[in-house]
Amino acid sequence: MLNVFKGRPKYATVRPQEGSERKDFPDNLWTRCDSCGRMIFNKELEKNAFLCLDCGHHFRLTGRKRLAMLTEEKDFEALPPLLAVNPLAFPGYPEKIRQAQEQTGLDDAAIMGKTAVKGSPCILGIIDFSFIGGSMGSVVGEQLVRGFERALKERLPVVIFSGGGGGARMHEGIFSLMQMAKTAQAVGRHSRAGLLFISVLTHPTMGGVYASFASLGDVILAEPGALIGFAGPRIVQETTRQELPTGFQTAEYALAHGMIDAIVPRSKMVDYVGRLLLWHR
Amino acid sequence: MQAFEWEKPVLALEERIAELKQFVDGAEMDFSAEISHLQRKAAKLRKEIYENLTPFQRVTMARHPKRPTTLDYINLLFDEFTELHGDRTFRDDGAIVGGLALFEGLPVTVIGPQKGRDTKENIARNFGLPHPEGYRKSLRLMKQAEKFGRPIITLIDVVGAFPGIEAEERGQGMAIAQCIEEMSFLRTPILSIITGEGGSGGALALGVGDRVLMLENAWYSVISPEMCATILWRDSSRAAEAAELLRLTPTDLLKFGIIDDVITEPLGGAHRDHAFTGMQIRSFMRRYLATIMKIPVDRLVEERLARFRRIGKFSERSLADL
Numbered sequence: 374m375l376n377v378f379k380g381r382p383k384y385a386t387v388r389p390q391e392g393s394e395r396k397d398f399p400d401n402l403w404t405r406c407d408s409c410g411r412m413i414f415n416k417e418l419e420k421n422a423f424l425c426l427d428c429g430h431h432f433r434l435t436g437r438k439r440l441a442m443l444t445e446e447k448d449f450e451a452l453p454p455l456l457a458v459n460p461l462a463f464p465g466y467p468e469k470i471r472q473a474q475e476q477t478g479l480d481d482a483a484i485m486g487k488t489a490v491k492g493s494p495c496i497l498g499i500i501d502f503s504f505i506g507g508s509m510g511s512v513v514g515e516q517l518v519r520g521f522e523r524a525l526k527e528r529l530p531v532v533i534f535s536g537g538g539g540g541a542r543m544h545e546g547i548f549s550l551m552q553m554a555k556t557a558q559a560v561g562r563h564s565r566a567g568l569l570f571i572s573v574l575t576h577p578t579m580g581g582v583y584a585s586f587a588s589l590g591d592v593i594l595a596e597p598g599a600l601i602g603f604a605g606p607r608i609v610q611e612t613t614r615q616e617l618p619t620g621f622q623t624a625e626y627a628l629a630h631g632m633i634d635a636i637v638p639r640s641k642m643v644d645y646v647g648r649l650l651l652w653h654r
Numbered sequence: 655m656q657a658f659e660w661e662k663p664v665l666a667l668e669e670r671i672a673e674l675k676q677f678v679d680g681a682e683m684d685f686s687a688e689i690s691h692l693q694r695k696a697a698k699l700r701k702e703i704y705e706n707l708t709p710f711q712r713v714t715m716a717r718h719p720k721r722p723t724t725l726d727y728i729n730l731l732f733d734e735f736t737e738l739h740g741d742r743t744f745r746d747d748g749a750i751v752g753g754l755a756l757f758e759g760l761p762v763t764v765i766g767p768q769k770g771r772d773t774k775e776n777i778a779r780n781f782g783l784p785h786p787e788g789y790r791k792s793l794r795l796m797k798q799a800e801k802f803g804r805p806i807i808t809l810i811d812v813v814g815a816f817p818g819i820e821a822e823e824r825g826q827g828m829a830i831a832q833c834i835e836e837m838s839f840l841r842t843p844i845l846s847i848i849t850g851e852g853g854s855g856g857a858l859a860l861g862v863g864d865r866v867l868m869l870e871n872a873w874y875s876v877i878s879p880e881m882c883a884t885i886l887w888r889d890s891s892r893a894a895e896a897a898e899l900l901r902l903t904p905t906d907l908l909k910f911g912i913i914d915d916v917i918t919e920p921l922g923g924a925h926r927d928h929a930f931t932g933m934q935i936r937s938f939m940r941r942y943l944a945t946i947m948k949i950p951v952d953r954l955v956e957e958r959l960a961r962f963r964r965i966g967k968f969s970e971r972s973l974a975d976l
């Protein structure tokens with residue numbers, strides 16, 4: 374199993390025991406492609422960067438699998454970990470957190486650390502959808518801000534892969550909302566110092582994540598087919614009672630409407646991000 | 655006037671007092687003892703009811719159809735107002751109003767979401783739900799204020815940004831993000847007042863103030879109680895329970911350090927006495943504007959950033975420590 378937090382064993386946020394990882398794609402099983410319906414053997418899916426062998430559909434990745442595709446584990450130095458508390462005493466929240474921790478082996482939805490992508494040093498962040506929908510509570514907000522602050526101090530670029538479902542972590546109420554301001558301001562300080570932020574939108578990036586730091590990249594990229602938007606499609610449909618246009622809120626739709634710079638397939642992502650980083654060195 | 659179920663006993667008493675008074679005008683009999691008895695009783699009942707409102711009762715007060723809207727407040731708070739329209743890119747969004755105003759002789763920029771009172775107004779105002787161009791207009795006016803060194807007052811009453819097809823196509827999320835980010839660094843004093851509903855990113859987009867005040871019967875949260883109830887129990891009718899969980903009242907938010915002060919409303923809510931509510935807000939504005947206008951602008955921006963930087967509750971531990 375991948376030990377992504379080497380170099381800071383004291384702070385290991387990934388639980389060491391085997392089998393703690395989310396079993397979205399258990400070995401020796403098949404998964405049906407949401408897009409074309411083909412049945413794919415999971416081991417093959419893993420070998421192919423979780424892209425459908427037929428249609429190229431991008432399956433959702435866990436944060437750690439994505440990390441492994443972007444950098445070498447020996448090169449990743451994680452920020453000190455943080456754990457969620459229950460600021461509103463919201464019933465069921467601690468259990469939800471614990472369950473997500475057990476399923477993912479992560480402390481919370483954000484993986485943040487210093488690393489190098491294709492040889493270019495940067496602060497890299499990944500928001501993992503499998504941890505309560507990749508929602509942004511106090512921990513995710515603080516980790517992002519610390520990442521940008523570290524980058525500012527060391528004059529490094531920041532690359533964030535967002536996959537934050539609904540965006541907000543409802544159980545933290547107003548504290549979750551305020552992370553939008555906090556993260557947007559961290560981007561602002563970093564940006565005003567003339568430093569590069571590459572925001573990569575993966576499926577799905579919505580709500581408060583999209584309406585804060587994720588929208589503020591110097592360059593905004595997206596994976597093919599990723600859902601990108603502020604209000605969820607169901608809410609839009611219920612409110613407007615209109616038929617949603619084909620491909621509404623997909624990466625392709627966002628590109629056509631001028632909201633993102635480019636769509637980059639997963640297989641080309643490391644090279645693409647690496648080249649951008651290189652050109653800004 | 656539309657009445658809530660829980661305030662009907664008070665309203666019945668008030669009606670009876672009014673009747674008696676009317677009767678007295680034309681009669682020789684002396685009802686003064688009975689009237690003053692009823693008045694004392696009504697006052698006591700009023701205090702009991704309105705001082706112990708549940709969070710959801712406050713939410714319903716915040717949505718009262720007779721509650722002052724942003725344009726009503728602008729009328730009540732400023733000596734003069736000149737509305738400025740448009741985002742210079744797409745169109746003028748009626749769901750957000752803004753412009754120049756004189757506050758006790760001081761030129762300021764005022765901006766706020768605008769709800770309608772009847773069907774016609776609601777259509778023009780899109781039920782008070784802004785599109786991206788509304789946020790872009792706000793940002794334009796805020797930058798204009800910065801250029802001319804005017805303080806900014808934002809009056810916030812919005813359940814959320816509009817969840818529509820065109821709003822998404824024109825970058826609702828991006829417009830909100832840009833508003834939040836740029837507002838944070840503006841080199842001019844900003845006073846934000848949540849007057850009614852403070853729903854999610856659509857409210858925060860105008861809420862990055864040096865001081866954030868809130869009316870007594872306003873709410874502010876990441877999600878509306880109805881949406882929260884839908885997510886939790888697939889039942890929006892359980893909004894009252896959700897309102898309890900979300901801790902969205904000014905009392906809670908003051909305790910959490912999210913807001914700086916609570917502006918008292920007349921007993922029974924702002925809709926019962928617009929003029930008095932206006933006077934209350936004026937006195938808070940006077941005090942808080944004087945404070946933030948005295949702070950040198952470099953420090954002001956640093957303090958504004960620091961204010962939001964420290965919001966968040968977490969523990970500096972790891973699973974590995976447990």
Ligand SMILES: [Zn+2]
Nearest residue numbers: 406409425428
């Ligand atoms: Zn396929």
